[in-house]
Amino acid sequence: MVDISVEMQEKYRRDGYIRIPQGVDAGSLGLLSRELRNLMVKLNPNSAPIEMRSTYKKAFTQVTNLWQKSDLVKTFVFRQDLAEIAATIMGVNGVRLYHDQALFKEAGGGPTPWHVDQVYWPLDTRNTCTFWIPLQRTPWEMGTLSFARGSHLKNGGRDMVISDESEAFFSEYVKQTGFEVSADEFELGDISVHAGWTVHHAGPNLTDQAREVMTIIYMADDTRLLKSPTKTQLVDRDAFTPGVQPGELITTPLNPVLFRKN
Numbered sequence: 001m002v003d004i005s006v007e008m009q010e011k012y013r014r015d016g017y018i019r020i021p022q023g024v025d026a027g028s029l030g031l032l033s034r035e036l037r038n039l040m041v042k043l044n045p046n047s048a049p050i051e052m053r054s055t056y057k058k059a060f061t062q063v064t065n066l067w068q069k070s071d072l073v074k075t076f077v078f079r080q081d082l083a084e085i086a087a088t089i090m091g092v093n094g095v096r097l098y099h100d101q102a103l104f105k106e107a108g109g110g111p112t113p114w115h116v117d118q119v120y121w122p123l124d125t126r127n128t129c130t131f132w133i134p135l136q137r138t139p140w141e142m143g144t145l146s147f148a149r150g151s152h153l154k155n156g157g158r159d160m161v162i163s164d165e166s167e168a169f170f171s172e173y174v175k176q177t178g179f180e181v182s183a184d185e186f187e188l189g190d191i192s193v194h195a196g197w198t199v200h201h202a203g204p205n206l207t208d209q210a211r212e213v214m215t216i217i218y219m220a221d222d223t224r225l226l227k228s229p230t231k232t233q234l235v236d237r238d239a240f241t242p243g244v245q246p247g248e249l250i251t252t253p254l255n256p257v258l259f260r261k262n
């Protein structure tokens with residue numbers, strides 16, 4: 001595992017996000033990229049031309065739990081070194097997989113509206129994080145992520161799903177609250193990590209090349225299902241933690257432990 005200093009751990013917990021330079025060997029991303037492209041051609045749910053799509057579907061093509069479709073993807077998603085980084089920066093004993101997803105923002109793709117991820121997740125913990133792993137060098141104009149620094153520690157907008165309304169609400173909220181907004185660019189091998197409640201967005205893809213990203217979403221290994229999940233969260237429950245009842249520990253075969261300290 002790459003070295004994650006105490007300063008990096010503190011920064012993640014204070015800011016709600018961190019970029020890990022060269023967190024993964026660029027070599028393994030080449031093979032992953034080729035595999036994901038093939039899978040995305042087969043599984044792409046966005047058949048409509050971009051101008052006919054909703055704001056959500058203009059932002060990216062999303063396919064989840066690709067580890068179940070390919071051994072190569074499974075080997076990547078189950079990497080213990082990445083899971084150990086997740087446990088280290090969150091300061092937990094171990095992590096389970098919540099799910100993976102590929103997020104491809106095609107050439108000319110729209111912005112990803114400001115939002116928080118955890119509004120969708122029926123998870124009774126603050127210890128969740130997304131590893132956002134670009135599969136090419138990703139400059140600002142391809143649609144990088146930006147984060148509102150420290151927003152995971154405040155409660156604004158926690159009932160808003162990704163939409164034109166979330167974009168309008170959070171743009172104003174970020175300005176009014178005075179959050180600093182990050183603007184990192186990514187070399188191949190860099191990893192972005194953000195917490196489930198961190199307010200973030202991504203720009204449009206202004207280039208003529210797709211912005212390909214693989215994500216892995218981790219949760220602390222002792223995570224329970226919320227006692228009163230919302231309707232939106234129940235959709236995620238059925239997809240990613242099937243059969244788990246409110247208040248129960250999440251231990252389904254879709255949520256294996258990927259790292260645990262001895």
Ligand SMILES: O=C(O)CCC(=O)C(=O)O
Pocket residue numbers: 059060103105112117130132143200201202213215
């Ligand atoms: O890749 C994007 O455009 C958005 C990604 C995102 O919001 C996330 O991974 O939480």
